Amino acid sequence: MPCPRPPWLRRSRASHSSGLGSPGALSAPRSQSRGEDEDAEEEGDGSPGSGPILPPASPMECLICVSPFDGVFKLPKRLDCGHVFCLECLARLSLATAGGGDAVACPVCRAPTRLAPRRGLPALPTQPGLLPRDARAPPLRQGSVRFDRRRGLLYLRPPPPPPGTL
Structure with missing residues (x-):
């Protein structure tokens, strides 16, 4: 049985219209045509890759260490x-x-x-x-x-x- 998602990763029903400050902002945008069955299946999935889609890292920092670039070793x-x-x-x-x-x-x-x-x-x-x-x-x-x-x-x-x- 898959583990339930933590509350801060669960989507509220209003998440598709909320701003970046809401917990639902970390997940993929919802389309209006999706049904309840798909939502329940997605939330309870628990398989790898089914988590929230995070925004891409800043282009001004390394994707590995997430440190800002500089002019010497973080080039x-x-x-x-x-x-x-x-x-x-x-x-x-x-x-x-x-x-x-x-x-x-x-x-x-x-x-x-x-x-x-x-x-x-x-x-x-x-x-x-x-x-x-x-x-x-x-x-x-x-x-x-x-x-x-x-x-x-x-x-x-x-x-x-x-x-x-x-």
Whole structure:
């Protein structure tokens, strides 16, 4: 026998016309043509995937860690499939993936993305439109982000000294 849904996930009869602040706002919108049998079947279903449909995460944060993107380790990187994740989460995903680190599978759709040899994850295309305004401008002499798969580390490589200073 399936477990009943918690009260905050149950739909009230007026949920299809209520605003975002109501408990029914988390579930899928109802059409007017549905019958009572379908409602009872849906609420008592309890099978995987039958829960409420949540709004998508903000495009300004990583889908995995739900942290806002920044200009260093939380850099938004786009995979070949079009999904975007922060560099740090992709590095962790890469470490958990079997193989030599020459590809990473998207955690959403499982589409593989081949990585550039010797450059790896930091070479994936960055989505600058997802960065906060203060992180969009390239910082002066910040250095470059590197990924050492063997040691499992993301690190910031210092920039070379300016010419003429030693």
